[in-house]
Amino acid sequence: MEAEEAWYQCQRCTNCCKWEGDVVLAEGEVEKIAEYLKIPLYDFVRHYTRLRENRQGLSLIDKEGSDECIMLDGVDCRLQEVKPYQCTGFPNRWNFENWRESCEAIPGPRPEGA
Numbered sequence: 001m002e003a004e005e006a007w008y009q010c011q012r013c014t015n016c017c018k019w020e021g022d023v024v025l026a027e028g029e030v031e032k033i034a035e036y037l038k039i040p041l042y043d044f045v046r047h048y049t050r051l052r053e054n055r056q057g058l059s060l061i062d063k064e065g066s067d068e069c070i071m072l073d074g075v076d077c078r079l080q081e082v083k084p085y086q087c088t089g090f091p092n093r094w095n096f097e098n099w100r101e102s103c104e105a106i107p108g109p110r111p112e113g114a
Contacts, residue, residue, distance in 0.1 A: 006107040006108075007092055007107070007108055007109060007110035007111065007114060008091050008092055008103075008105035008106065008107055008108070009105055009106050009107075009108045010105050011104040011105055011106060012075070012076075013103065013104035013105075014072060014075050014076075014077075015102040015103055015104065016087070016090050016091075016102075016103060017068060017069045017071075017072040017077065017087075018066075018067060018068045018069070018072070019067060019102070020067040021067075022052065022053075022059045023059050023060040023069060023084055023086055023087065024052065024057060024058075024059050024084070024086050025049065025057060025058045025059060025060065025084055026057075026084065026085050026086070029082075029084050029085070030044065030045060030049070030058060032082050033079060033082055033084075036079065036081065036082045037078070037079075045058065048060060048061060048070055048071075049061060060084070090103075091103055091105055092114070
């Protein structure tokens with residue numbers, strides 16, 4: 001398979017949920033996630049987010065004392081049905097140097113509309 005045709009299929013290894021980094025919440029995602037979790041918007045923002053370093057929006061926080069995403073529950077994402085765009089885009093829409101060393105996604109055909 002040629003590299004430009006490769007599309008990586010997530011194996012839900014959760015390694016990306018444990019990497020140091022910033023899970024940016026795009027416009028409209030805060031409201032969508034709070035509604036999905038059935039908690040008031042204010043409570044979601046207060047307990048699960050932080051102001052980004054560049055002060056240009058919110059990010060999900062990590063679990064205390066680790067780099068693990070606050071929404072990772074064992075091997076499952078609490079937000080699987082409403083995951084932030086950043087999460088759904090990895091590793092096909094964005095990734096970083098050496099991501100293959102940890103990520104278990106496998107190459108496959110590009111899905112329709114992707």
